[in-house]
Amino acid sequence: MKAQHKILLAEDEPFLGKVVKESLEKQGYEVMLAPDGRKAWELFNEGGFSICILDVMMPYKDGFTLAAQIRQSNSKIPMMFLTAKADIKDVAEGYASGGNDYLKKPFSLDELFLRIAELLKRSTNDDAPQNETAIGSYTFLYHRQELKDSSQKIVKLSHKEAELLALLLQHKNNVLDRKATLLKLWGDDSFFNTRNMDVYITRLRNKLKGDASVEIVNIRGFGYKLIC
Incomplete structure (x- = not known):
């Protein structure tokens, strides 16, 4: 292999x-x-x-x-x-x-x-989202690492932002476990990487703030939930 x-x-x-x-x-x-x-x-x-x-x-x-x-x-x-x-x-x-x-x-x-x-x-994971997925009034273009709003304006995502949003989307309206996410995307769940993930969550919130029906909620002690 x-x-x-x-x-x-x-x-x-x-x-x-x-x-x-x-x-x-x-x-x-x-x-x-x-x-x-x-x-x-x-x-x-x-x-x-x-x-x-x-x-x-x-x-x-x-x-x-x-x-x-x-x-x-x-x-x-x-x-x-x-x-x-x-x-x-x-x-x-x-x-x-x-x-x-x-x-x-x-x-x-x-x-x-x-x-x-x-x-x-x-x-090589086949669980990646489809190339275009709706998140409220946004369209998430995973492979292009972009969000498109209802006016067709394009918001660019970093690779890490796209990967994190994809995981949130896979667990939509359910809790995305913090530790599992850190291990999957960052390789360990150290305090340093936990802080780093929090920064990326804040960035995603800012990029999705144009639709009030879309929220990324902090579930204290467990992780995050994408509500849309």
Whole structure:
């Protein structure tokens, strides 16, 4: 199964890049290693990748810029950042650029393997919503990461916002469990990621505020409920 997956690894530290590449290959993955963001973009355009693993601080093109370019080209491919930067604003920027996960350096290879497996599992999940779904007077275009209101005005969503809204929609009018959501979309339920998810909930509320019949309600101690 793993042998079918091709990974784009962008890492400018030669030793780390070599170790990660060889370790992933031993797990059965095909890995293409790029030493900088510009080369990674060239490799990505050759196609065939199942997942992208991107360092943030790279020559020529940083990981956030590269991720945004990749996301414009491919709305579905999972992307993970490898970085020593861990401020909440950096993490938020990473998710806003289209990233799905964020692994802080130094990291264990076992954790990396688990994160990759989870992202690949999510990307092949058939439970994703239809491309166009009604949310009150809005139309949610999942694969385009957009909301369209009744006047046909388009509201852009980040990749993480679209994934979170999709989960809320799957549990419409029922409670979406906080811990399960954190594990699914962020990889763990730490306080840091809990705060981060709260930020995304606030953003979604603001983007849906044009229809008073649509609410995202906080169910204290349990999670959130999308009412529409």
